[in-house]
Amino acid sequence: MDLPGPIHEILVLFLGFVLLLGGLGLVLLTNPIYSAFSLGLVLVCISLFYFLLNSYFVAVAQLLIYVGAINVLIIFAVMFVNGSEWSKDKNYWTIGDGFTSLVCITIVFSRMTTIPDTSWYGILWTTRSNQIVEQGLINNVQ
């Protein structure tokens, strides 16, 4: 969307924050129905992200397909197999859970430090060179 600069930034930050909350709720909530609704929140948030990125068709397609069909199907399946009865016992974190948490946090920090530092300019230049080659071929044909 062609919003003014600060509103765009604020919306991106807000949506990212809600997205993180929804993702954490999806992973950490014990009741499967709560995590299914949290998945719905994540899907709606990403659809709003797509609106901000000027890709309107994918945003509406995502709203219709993901939220309207897949989320409903998941909630239907969770209610069909009596999902909320399986969460009555408290689940304690095992040592394996702690280890996977450590590994995942390490992956997050390594990605957050390496992605801004890589030079995407090299990749950009290869895609640009493909387009230059295509332009040359088209000019030769004509």
Add this chain to the structure above:
Amino acid sequence: MIISILGIWGILLNRRNILIMSMPIESMLLAVNLNFLVFSISLDDMMGQSFASLVPTVAAVESAIGLAIFVITFRVRGTIAVESINCIQG
């Protein structure tokens, strides 16, 4: 993206119930889709958007078939704990 790592973490944490395990898989596919779109916008390439409208199709089909299999498994066996789904083992 952080959402894909949250999805991986969600799969590894929620191993008691195979129905819950299918939800972070959806979120991982979603994170990949977002990545496609962001790179398509920033590199000014239309291939990213056309691919980003095909990925939800695959995700929808895969989740529908998976949920159908889980529901029938529950109906046949009476439980959806992951430990008791070991027909292929052995």
